[in-house]
Amino acid sequence: MADLELKTRQGFAPDAGHESGASALPDEIPITLTVNGRRQELHVRPWTTLLDLLREDMSLYGTKKGCDHGQCGACTVLIDGQRMNSCLALAVTKDGSEITTIEGLASPDGTLHPLQEAFIEHDAFQCGYCTPGQICSGVALLREGHAKTAEEIREHMSGNLCRCGAYTNIVDAIESVMAKETAK
Amino acid sequence: MYETHVGSPRNRVDGRKKVTGTAPYAAEFTAPDLAQGYVVNSAIAKGRITAIDTKDALAVPGVIQVFTHQNRPRTAWRSTAYQDEVAPPGKPFRPLYDERIHYSGQPIALVVAEDFEIARYAASLVRVSYEAEQHQTDLTKVREQAYTPKYRTSMGPPSPRGDAEAAFGRSPVKVEGSYRIAVEHHNPMEPHASTVVWEGDGKITVHDKIQGCQNTQRYIRQVFGLSASDVHVISPYVGGAFGSGLRPQYQLFLAVMAALELKRSVRVVLTRDQMFTFTYRPDGLQEVAMAANEDGALQAIRHDLIGNTSTFEDYTEQTVGWSGMTYHCENYKGTYKVAQLDTYTPGDMRAPGAPTGLFPSESAVDELCHKLGMDPLKFRLKNYNQVDEATGKPFTSKELRAALQLGAERFGWSKRNHKPRSMKEGNELIGWGMAVGMWEAAMQKTAARAVLTIDGKLEVASASADIGTGTYTIMAQIAADALGLPIEKVTALLGDSSLPSAPVEGGSWGAASTGTAVELACHAVREKLFGYARGINDSPLGAAGVNEVQFREGRIALISDPSRFVTIQDAMVAGGVDRIEAEETASPSKITMLKYSSYAHSAAFVEVRVDEELGVVRVTRVVQAIAAGRILNPKTARSQILGGTVFGIGMALHEESMADHNLGRFMNHNIAEYHIPVNADVPNIDVIFVDEHDDLTSPIGVKGLGEIGICASPAAIANAVFHATGKRIRELPITIDKILGTKEAA
Amino acid sequence: MNRFSYARPGSVADAVRELAGHPAAKVIAGGTNLVDLMKYNVERPTHLVDVGRLPGLKEIEEAGEGLRIGALVSNTAAAYDERVKERYPLLSSAILAGASPQLRNAATTGGNLLQRTRCYYFYDPATPCNKREPGSGCPAKNGQNRILAILGTSEHCIATHPSDMCVALAALEAVVKVVGPNGERSIPMADFHRLPGNMPEKDTNLHADEIILGVELPEPRFAKHYTYLKLRDRLSYAFALVSVAAALEMDGDTIGEARIALGGVAHKPWRVEEAEMMLRGKTADRRVFAAVAERILEGAQGFGHNDFKVDLARRAVIRALSQAARGTPQSQTDKRIQ
Structure with missing residues (x-):
């Protein structure tokens, strides 16, 4: 049954009429x-x-x-x-x-951040669109120190969606940098 | 030992750009006069717009224009002009064409403003009145109206063979079931976007999120009556698409329309919610029946589907054919009908039809094995076929047997107790499931160009696309090997309509088609170069033919005595040229197409753990064994399979676009509520590529990898859930409620 | 987003005045829910009062025998605070079950208390919704209600409260400290969130002119026997279908005080004190847990797609009580359910 209520409803912003479009913009x-x-x-x-x-x-x-x-x-x-x-x-x-x-993230001379290098090496991306967010997130994860195991990395990287499905390679990339940092 | 680039794991040549955020996507091109558009969408599913009030929106300072059906500039009036390269039969949707509403979320206005925020705000002030009509978005309600559609090419069901009904009737062991998979939306991470740069004089440069820039170009030419020289499409990077970028989507029409009318540059980016207002993987009501003899010999397969389409186009995909091709079976019948809904036209989404058709058929195989008390692996080996029984043609190659064996070995399948509910750890039942997958290995006519310059650099180019699949990288590998150059000396170009012709990238044909074209072009360059090298007075190559020399490390050397060589530079100097250019077109072999069937195959083995009391399913282990011909780059190839597997996990456990049929609208239209797998959902995935030699499918031996990873995964997961719990779940996704609400099979 | 003006007052008193001076003003701190809703035109404030830098609200301090968590303490800071982890691990666990690290870094304690429902209809201004637009109707009742409420609903609204943190705060009987033009007041968690009744547009009992100062946690009593069990449609970064915060005092096998709060099932964290009383003095045992679960779910009613939640909630209560009694709280990273 179509909701007949909609017949008279307005579009995207039902209460838009309360506002005057012509009002001046607040100052920057x-x-x-x-x-x-x-x-x-x-x-x-x-x-x-x-x-x-x-x-x-x-x-x-x-x-x-x-x-x-x-x-x-x-x-x-x-x-x-x-x-x-x-x-x-x-x-x-x-x-x-x-x-x-x-x-x-990279040095001014163009040297990549170790996690950027690791993303390339582990093929931790495909289309590349989620990649900057994944890398920023991963850099923070490395500093935070809450995630040590692969399982913990997975949980702490779950706020970054990757539709290409590079997740396991992302975890590998982060683990490889973590291992190098621990070795230092 | 000289290692070729092809066949070796190579990092992506576009990797540095992607990890530094410098690869530009469609919404990231700009122009000094750029205006931004924001789309207003229909709130109702069917009816008409009775009034659309744009006064308040137009009054917002910074708003340039509001386009609606009332003031839409003139475009082509014939609907055929809107038919793109891969449009299904029918009359394509024409944005802002008239006051009619065909589906909920239909674009009904475009607000163009000086910046994005003004456009978004003003869009909220557009007031629309509708007269709603009774809509229908529920496929189960229109089952009776289903009809035999005009099938897209090769999308019809295969011809029946034998007598499936009779064989089913007389076979001793049989299973029957109804299956359904939730509607899915592609949701690439990059929202659809078009930036149209006004070049003056009626000329535009278009940056579009598209899987084939020449499809965009052609669409714009047809719809807006422009000539090829007026429209240049440049889309070097595509932030995922999975099929949503095969056809030009409505933001392209709107952005081009606005740019041509306003004579300035316009960008239109869809919101994530608007990503649920166009194409999607169709709904389908499927019935599968299978029967076997007591010894496990498959006797009959029936596979029927009623899929949905829109009211304006007939969308079909190859769904019911797979069940009849995976095994030897003399009696098969499949039917495919469609019923119309008041929705947008469904579209191709990663391996369209394959996981959709294989989930029911591979579930039925599993069910049959359970009834027979037979190892599902043994059943699959017993009923193995080497001929495509739908056409009677032999396969160009089929190493599925090796895939089954290697995959099973890696997984430890022989330790499986075939009784359901036989493994438990803590609160979790453990299940092991398997399934096989298939995807057509195709090639499409594709052209490529190669240009060698005297500085030792090689540029290869085609109008195809790299949507994350790694096309740039394999082009560079093939080119580097062909001329014996370091890969760093090779530049690969894609996604530009002025480059040599290529179709949309999809269907896993990209590597075979573009790769072959690049190789042909490079070989043509090589021939010319060799001619120059031979032409040198007292050439060190003597009278050798092109097959007697090798191109390595910038040199053309005798295979028999590599110390006798000519450098590329010397050869070009001798030839008096500073560049060598060649363009070649690769086409599929007509003989192969006539005599053979060509498919990639997969065997997926999955472990799930199910907390039965709480209904929570976890995929904890996956082995995917793939037979897909030659693997050009094991590293990026593996990524394709990982991605397909994750897509399969999504289909099996998470993805569902939920429609409110009262409103005729998808309601969870965002990616907080439309669930795709997150990192925590994805376990280690073991990918095996089995050796498969195939020089019939494509000259470079490639079958394609974009789809094969998803094909078997959903069924393997569902079968693992059955093995864990004894519950046969026939509707995807398998969510908590379905685990709790399904009874154990007898 | 609609047009609005912006102010960043320097003190709590100034913030209260600022709020009082603008009837359609909203307070912003982390912005993780408000900005989200403003982009959908669901929230349309004409004035934003940025309280993000107000002095004195970013601290976690001793408060009598308990702890006071300032309104501006981020979810991350609260969850990883050593005192919170040691004394109120249930709260830490619940916070870490929610959202993502990025969101938890931005989201604040005060903001999380005010998080609005995830009901699809509420979020979509093209559809009617009594919470968003009073009187327009509730299509969710006969529509896609998988994620919606089974307890405490009204004919006008079946929305759920989405926060994980609040479920733990309810179980711990925290008190919300607020300030308004008439001074400070304390609102026990049980009274902070409302049921929809005939005013679904009102999520909480916080007045429009009040600002949250923080939450006070009473004396810690449940640091050993607790759990936060969250069930959802994927293994992380999803809202709860059902969640259970369980906290027990145990003397050997015998249960003393018990607290159980449910998330994802109602317009507020759901507690039934009589059910909790049923545990007192009892030996931890599955049959007892089942009876408690039955009592908590008494009167629960699904609307079709969410019918399964009634059974799921029952099962989750039983499992959560078992986890708490055993002293094996649910890990938020190990996805195997204890």
Whole structure:
């Protein structure tokens, strides 16, 4: 039975009529962010997410938008050293933070981060779209110290979806870097 | 010992770009005048738009235009113009065509604004009134209306053989069952996106998420009446697609329409929720019956399917044929009908039809074995066939027997107690299941170009795509071997409509087709180069023919005496050229197609652990043994199988697009609630490639790997669940409620 | 996302004033649920009050015999805090059963208390939903309700509360500290979340002008015999179909005080005190657990797709009590269920 209620319902935003589209935009808010070591003074609108700021305003497209709702982990970046979903962080709330994206992991001379190398060596990606998020997440995992075994790595990497199914290779890549770090 | 690149594990040549985030996907190209579009979708499943009010949206500062069916610029009026390279029979959906609503989630407006956030906000201000009509999205309700469709090429059921009904009737051991697999959405990690760059003068450069850039180009030309020189499609990286990128999707139409009308660059990216508003793996009601003699000799197979399609196209896939091809059986009959629903047209999703058809048929085999008290491995060896009985043609090669044997050995299958519920550890029942898989090994007409320059660099190019499959890498491997160059000297190009022609990448034909074309082009370059080398006065190569020399380490040397050589540079200098270019087209062999059947095969062995009291299933071990011809790159090949297996775990245990039939709408339209496997769901997966020599399928001996990994996995998992619990679950995904709600088989 | 203004007050008092001055304002800290809902046009605040940096709310402190966890303590910080792990391992375990490391790094204790339902209809403004749009109807009752409630539902709403942390807090009888224009007040966990009744739009008893300061955990009593058992549609990163927080005081085989809270089954963490009383003084035994489970699920009612949850919840209670009694809490990484 079709829900006849819908006949009179409106589209995507049922209560949209309460707002006037013509209202003036709030002023942009000045913030400071240190992105990949570079301190930047920026002006942002309050609804701009860190993800959109990185991609659309800073052309740092390495951070991916896979779902825009914290469901896939493709947008994972390090905020003050902690991995977070940049899609759910309003940029204005991160004023003063240090952000590291995939573009900031390799050394300035181009030497890759050991986990980036390990991802290549273990073929820990296919299409590559979830990869920056996986690597940022993995870099944080290595620092956090909560995951030591393959089983723990699997659990602690479960916030990063990979539709190509490279999971076992991702775990291998992380384990290989962990083993090298332990050997040091 | 000289190691060729082909056959050796090689890292991806695009690896560095992907791990540094510098590989650009469709939504990551930009232009100074870029505007952004946001799509508004229908809330109802059927009916018409009675009013669409865009006033408030247009009043938002920064909004450039709102496109609806009322102000859509003129496009081709014939629906055939919207038919892309792989469109099924019917009239393709035309976005914003008129006020009619054909399915819930149908795009009904595009808001274009100066930036993404303005467009998204303004889209929320578009007000739509509908007149809803009675819709139907429930396949079980239209079973009676099912009809025999216009099948897509080779998608019809195979011809019946023998008398399946009679054989079934007289056989002593038989099983029958109804099966269903939930609708699945592809959900590649990269959402569908198109960036259309306005080049001025009616010309556009398009970056589209597509598995074949020339399909996009052709679609745009046909729909918008542009010439080939006006439309350049560049899509070097595709963030997964699994079939969702075979056909141009609606964001492409909308972005091109807006760019041409506004004469500026426009990008349209779909949201994750909008990824549930176009194609998907179809629903299907399947019936499978099988019968055998007491000794396990298979006597009869019946396989019937009613699948869903849309109201505007007839989508079909090869589903019921697999059951009749996997084993020797003299009596087979399959039927395939479709019924229309008020949904978008289903589409190809990783191995379309194969795991779908093999889940019921391989479940039935398992059930038959249980009734016979026979080892499922033994049954499969006993009923082994070397001929495709659907056509009577021999297989080009079929090393499934080796796959079964090696896989079983690696898994430890011989230790299996075939009685269900025979293994338990703690709270968990342990089950071992197996299944076999098949996928057609095909080649498609594909062209490639090779350019060798005097600096010793080689560029190979084709308009095909690498959707994560590793095409760039195998192209570079083949090219490096052909001319004896280090792989670092080779550049592979794909995903550009100006490159030599290639069809969409799909169906596991990419490596065979593009790989062969690249090899042909490189060999053509090699011939020219060899000619120059031979032309040198007193050439060290003497009177040797091209087959008497080897191309290694930048040199052309006599095989008999490698100390006698000419360097590539010297040869080119001698020939007076600084570049050698060749373009070649690879085509499937007509003789092979006429005389043989060609398939890749797999044997999957799975261990599951089931906490029966709580209904929780875990896959804890997988062995996949694959017979797919020559393996160009064991590293990336293994990844293809891993990926297919994970897709299979998803189909078996997780994936389900849940429709509310009252609303005619998929409701769990996001990837928090549409579950795909996460890392914790995936155990170690052991992949074995068995030796299989096949020079008939493709000149380079390749059969393709993109699909074969998924084909057997869902059935193997379901069979393992049966072995663990004694419960035969005939509907996927096998979720907690189904474990709890299913009774043990007698 | 709709248009809104933004303020970042410097003190709790300023934040309360800021909130009072804007009727359609929302408080934001981690943003993991609010920003998510704003992008879907489900939440449409006209003003955001960023409390993320307010002083004094990021600490975990001793509070009498218990512990006070500030509203801004992240889920990660709470779960891995040595005192929480040692004294309230149930809470630590429940937090780690939820979401992903990334989300737990951003999500706060206060925000998690206010997490909204995952009901598909609530999330989709193209469909009616009484919680999102009071009076528009509840298609979930006759629709896709696999993930929805079986207890405490009303004709208007069958949504579930999705948090894992809150289930543990309910079992531990934590108290939520809040502040508003009229000063501070304490809300026991049992009263913090509401049942939908005829006002499903209201998830909690927090007033619109109040801000959460933190939660106070009473004297620790269940550090040995506890478990958080979460059952879901994949092995990680999914919301609970059913979860059970169980906490027992044990003297040998004899049960003293018992607490059982269920997640995924109702509009709030579900506790039945009479059922808990049934355990007191009893020897830990499957039959006793089964009777307790029966009592907890009394009156449970499915709506079709979620019928299985009634039986599943019963089984989960029994298993969780067994785990707690044995002192073998469920690991959140080892996916074998104890």
